[in-house]
Amino acid sequence: MTTTRNTVLEAWMKDHGYSSNRLAEAVNTAIEQLTGRVGGHDGSSVRDWKSGRVRWPKAATRRALEIVTGLPATELGFVPRGRAQSAPAPQQEDPDMKRRTLVGGIAAAAAVAAAPGTAPRHIGMSDVDRIQGRFAEIIASDHRHGGQLGIEQRAAALADEALNLQNSGSATQRVRSRLYACAAGFRSSAMWAAIDGRRYDDAQRHMREAQALAEMSGDQAIKFRIWSHAGTMYRHLGRPGDALAANDVARGLHLTRRDPLFASLGLARQGAIHGAAQDRTSTRRAFDQAQDALDRAEREAPRPVWLTAFYDQAELNSLALSAHLALGEYPTAEAHAHQCLSALRPYMARSRAIATTRLAHAQLAQGDAEAAVASAMKVPSSAATQHARVSRMLQEFGAALRATAHGSSTVQTWTEHTAAWRTSA
Template sequence: MDTTRNTVLEAWMAEHGYSSNSLADAVNSAMERLTGRPGGLDGSSVRAWKAGRVTWPKSVTRKALEDVSGLPAVALGFVPRSRPPTAPAASQQEDLDMKRRSLVGGIAAAAAAAAAPGTASRRIGMSDVNRLNQRFAEIIASDHRHGGQLGIEQRAAALADEALNLQNAGSATQRVRSSIYASAAAFRSSAMWAAIDGRRYDIAKGHMREAQALAEMSGDQAIKFRIWSHAGTMYRHMGRPADAIAANDVARNLHLTRRDPLFASLGLARQGAIHGTAQDRTGARRAFGQAQEAMLRADPADHRPVWLLAFYDQAELDSLALCAHLALGDYPVAEYHAHRCLSALRPHMVRSRAIATTRLAHAQLAQGDADAATETAMNVPSDAATRHARVSRMLQEFGAALRATAPGSTTARTWTEHAATWRMAA
């Protein structure tokens, strides 16, 4: 029996905070809702899934697990008994096993079946591309909930490989092949963003290079914009504003930004954030003014990619302005943009809310209001405080600034005790 570990399931469990016992309990409860009788799973059952000893759970168990996770069983690394697993693509990631097991959405199973000896080559069509795009939407949603997690990066990278495997599964028109390359580039750019968000910059650069090559083969301007815009953000986080401006300029100079003001607005807003890091007050003010004007010109009815619609709006523009003015030391202006951002954030933007809340606490503390700042910082969810690299670092910096501003105060002690509860819960 093949006992290759199901590292896709392991990564999903780690991302969502499940132990073997707690996942077994959740699936048992879901089985009770489905059948009227509680399931009989325990921690050893889940460990058998993770170890690869059980590669395709029974149908009711599978349905219950899908209800708990919100994902089909194949997206969690399980392999249908009736279909052989696909051969692995050449590895570009550290975790090879995960790629072997990533039969997401049935795409790899279809590719393996098409390539099996004695079978005719299948026709790859836009329905296959649409299935890839559905998986991409799931990656985007997971990123906005959690952000920066290694599991998200790994799943996105594995999906990029699955898209490339599909190219070899049969014949296709040039339009379909270009769309598949665009999907692979989109997945790889999500892996890049997750690595940036988790401060894994060297790994992010590797994803960036592969994403750029795939985007060129696709000819898709929107995904080119996303990759180069991400590169600008990466260099900004690394404290390299000159490189950040150069990368962001590549995105801003694409024809797409002249056709669609919303893309132009995002490019300008990120340019403003870079100017803030570079201490260019005039440049930041001008960029954000132009970004606001471009956003107001954008037609909401225009067709745009899911990744853009999922996050870029007035709240994100204010979030970037908050970041810039905080870097510039314009703390009252930063606080203004923080409140605007937090009031407009959509419910699914969990990661963005944690970041904006933390930045608001910094702005309040810098204005001398330690009590309000501490109360704000304590509103950051413990999951973000302990598991999101950027948020964790900003909160550590907040604690250090608070102790320097009000050493030995009741407020400082309150914060220290609160932070300790986060660490205990991690």
């Protein structure tokens, strides 16, 4: 049997800078996330996919590829068994044509459009659970990679899928509310990926759609997530007034009075905003209150996966690190950095890279260039070259290092190290 090269996968790899070995490593890591065991792929496996010798990888491999790329297997050029290789790939819609308007599109999704003469399909909680199961994959991919355009696009597509399900049959109000909550959750993940990747115009577009969907769902937890993300976005944009206002909306939800863990996250993010605004007194008060709420939170209470997957003592210390670094309180920032890094869960690769970079900044600001460079060199090359926030912070670190330690051996060490990053990228 003749084979046809998978030129779609080859093009994706070229566009995103993946060699065969590097893609195999990423897929193996994603398989570990899914199954608990590291995958066994190597460069030859990827070459088999590109050559067409393997047209439809096993289910776990396909799911891992979706996590890495943010695209379904069929959009990577793979062909399900029994389908002709020559079948044309579905034409990609223009994202702007596909995107719903907040009023017309969402209202239309609420209507049941059953074809005349046919019994409408009944949408149940099993349909909701099926699409909600994909949410954990988006969360896991975000914590490992963070900020990637592929994650943003995949989350947005899943939001559309949840809304399209509204059109496919009849459902109870409870099911419809859950579907709106699913769509809002996916859209808020797209928003966060755009924030993390410094694509702020896209983030604000996702925010507006997520907010409308959350209102239609009535889900307090997803409302909290969206407004809390909005506060973080405005903080990164240097708009502390808007950041405080958005975060206050999240903190004003009655959910925060019912569950101290939500209250703690809202207070910790408030502290980070106060730090960016150079308000020392409010910063300390917010973090003291955040710590008290975290200490009171019941660990086993049922909560959404997006919250339990990341918010804990390590994340509180990460936000405190950001605040005290902004305030110029470098010894305190360094202490929070060490506390954060010692408590981070193993899969929090993106958070570890950010905290390590901030630690290097805090050490350099205290005059310890050697320790700062040693810390910065621990940031993986993948994060240093592919994560927008980390890349920018490391560029700022290099500029500060050259300004304060010009001509020293530490500057030479850092220069050689970053050159190796560019070579391996």
